Amino acid sequence: MQMSSREFNKDKENDFSSWYNTIIYAADLADIRYNVQGFVVHKPWSMKVFKKLYKLFETELEKYGHEPVSFPTVIPEDNFEVEKEHAEGFTPEVYWITKQGEHDMARRLALRPTSETAFYQMYNLWVKSHSDLPIKYYQSCTVFRNESETNPFMRGCEFMWIETHNVFANEKEARAQVEEDKKILEKCAEVMCLPFYFFKRPQWDKFAGAVETYATDIMLPDGKTLQFATTHYLGANFTKAFNVKYNDENGKEHSPHSTCFGPGIWRMMAALIATHGDNKGLVFPFALAPLQTIIIPIPKTGEEKNIEKYCMEIKEELEANGVECKVDDSTKTPGYKYNFWELKGVPLRIEIGAREAKEKTATIVRRDNRDKTTCKFSEMAGNVKETGAKLDKDLLKKAQDDLEDKVKTAKTKEEVGKALDAKCYAKTFICSTEKEGVKCSQELQAFTKGGKVRGELVGEKKVSGKCCVCGKTGAQVYIARQY
């Protein structure tokens, strides 16, 4: 029930939205026809990538001392009300369970929109002494938000993510965790071949209940940014609200400081699709592809058996070396198969004809640039893995170059608008990233039809300059339209 690859004919550069929505259906990644608005069904072709994305992040988190936990999907209404800002921020987005069987429940349960209020009531029980700290726990799960406009992998009423909830003895350790979250993202983003910007969000755009919010944005081809991870320094806001305390070595009581980090696994899929795909379809990095190599026999009369046998030998050889591959032995033509697997984004293709079967060689074709190399059977596994690694490196380089081209310096709100219309970030100044800056930011947003202050770029040298709206001296920030 999926679109033939010949029918897929969309212009990614000039009509990204149509390209994106069509490829999700055409490549059989998800089905949006489930009969609850905003909830999608994930098909095997996306699930295989989701499993790898989860493994990538979980492995990296565990290297840094995070440990897995799993909390209930439901949170009682009372918990929400403990941290006031948080409650106000999330209540409008919550799905409420009010009945068990045919009985009304005494109190409502929320489907978790995020799990701070579930974790902190338990941290209240678990944290007593300095020796109980730090706690660095993560859970891989879905969360629920009542959204009206939805789009697969970008915005949904139920989506996949990881959430870490971390408690530290003091502010210094908690702030170091923000740095560590950035490092984890950098390592994972390299595997995804995705360059990103790590911003400190302005005060008016922070997480409900946080002291500071840091967020990871990626620029999509239509010039809108997609936030795909956030990390929040929560100070002692949540620990105080939930009465989490510990005694230090001298028996003195303290409120610990805490952080949370939310790698948006769902949105990473959107970023992978949007960044690497082309007008032929998807392009998956070799390290994360649902299938790494497709082997396609080129039939020749009288030679079918030999070709088929040799294809199977290659499959066995590659699998023995840890490469995920498959022989497409369907009755379609080779041309049809090329198009089909290109649409699906399989990074490498191996073509086997009568000559290759006889000479024990193979031609390896890259999905991204169609470069071909020929090698002997004995070198094949090594060659496939090297070619895959090279493809990934090139995907990252290309995406990095694209991003560099997409930052334009702007001095006035007119110049900001021009940069955004050119599908770029505007690098400019705003009078303040504290609450006082909100007026200029709103004026800028209205003037540029949606340009928002994404924040100060973490790691970039701090310089100050004149606000592009009011002219007062302020901080250097990046402006972009966003998803």
Added chain:
Amino acid sequence: MQMSSREFNKDKENDFSSWYNTIIYAADLADIRYNVQGFVVHKPWSMKVFKKLYKLFETELEKYGHEPVSFPTVIPEDNFEVEKEHAEGFTPEVYWITKQGEHDMARRLALRPTSETAFYQMYNLWVKSHSDLPIKYYQSCTVFRNESETNPFMRGCEFMWIETHNVFANEKEARAQVEEDKKILEKCAEVMCLPFYFFKRPQWDKFAGAVETYATDIMLPDGKTLQFATTHYLGANFTKAFNVKYNDENGKEHSPHSTCFGPGIWRMMAALIATHGDNKGLVFPFALAPLQTIIIPIPKTGEEKNIEKYCMEIKEELEANGVECKVDDSTKTPGYKYNFWELKGVPLRIEIGAREAKEKTATIVRRDNRDKTTCKFSEMAGNVKETGAKLDKDLLKKAQDDLEDKVKTAKTKEEVGKALDAKCYAKTFICSTEKEGVKCSQELQAFTKGGKVRGELVGEKKVSGKCCVCGKTGAQVYIARQY
């Protein structure tokens, strides 16, 4: 915040319930103090095992051609009503979402108690032609049941499982899937070191909407059985209800036959704990342990540095060979550490004193029987893996022997009762496993205080005999009390 191992002092054989509930808390597997009744928090020590259990089953399912999908957690009420028996079976157990933010919803959404009604509406869209079949999809997720009596990993309001939903062209292929499910269970159970019985349940104890239900039971130490997987042959009940049809090669329309299989990952944890543990605490199989080997330094004045250094060398050597291990370098005494890691169920312990550090040897101690072996550093990785594999083999053998001792032949309902009181299965006859047998089964259940017909043992030669209740000739079945 966990119990010291010296405080753990429970008699598994004679007071299993107290042993079980204490070990969950003492070994820090889960916390039942979450403030919604019946929902538990899973701590890292159990989550590491859950991740391995999921991987074990997912890998095996994929070997047999199943592919991963992920469906929404919510199912609209209308879907439930499509298959009448199914709706009646599950409606009393359902949690209902009735509000989004502060708005009442037009129709209620169920938190999935199982996902047939979500999958089949999509199968209606996906299945058109014989070439779309078979479909073999699985999802790893939690499901929700409104239960009043709960117990961690045995019965909960939210629990972890895998569900497969499979559609085939005809009855023959669908029935072959039931056989395949049994084979998958056999392979996974061997890794878990758990012997099980695969029963065909009597007609009065089948899944709501199924033609036939097969279920996997394990016998716990208190003589009650725990069902930890079910596989259902659904005939065309669900495909007809959801109007799923396909055209064969001649264009003729058919209703496909379907099956589902639910490995109860949560209950497998309960079975692992209950089967292998002893009065010292947990015993995890090497292949599934949250930590495979603990390295414990035995301090000697003046030799601390050498001992510490050698412990780290062993850790690196074992990790390089794929063994998960840790050095316990805390300030507690070796004796305390032995008890602690025995309570936690780590299968192997390596003791390193001054002599071992000097001679580059090590003593490996098994958790299950405390057998000790000494080996050289160069042989250590191989030795640890062999000892781990041997431990697993012995755990399985012991559990198999236990199970064989727990089957007693019974001719009368009095004999059945005696067998159950001796914490055993009663192997006897019932006049019928069709609907007509329900009367005798109820009488037997009342007489034996909870003895239920678990069904006919699949694979055992069919013999007939006199019903232990009414004396009419009927089928050989197993009776047990159950969780």
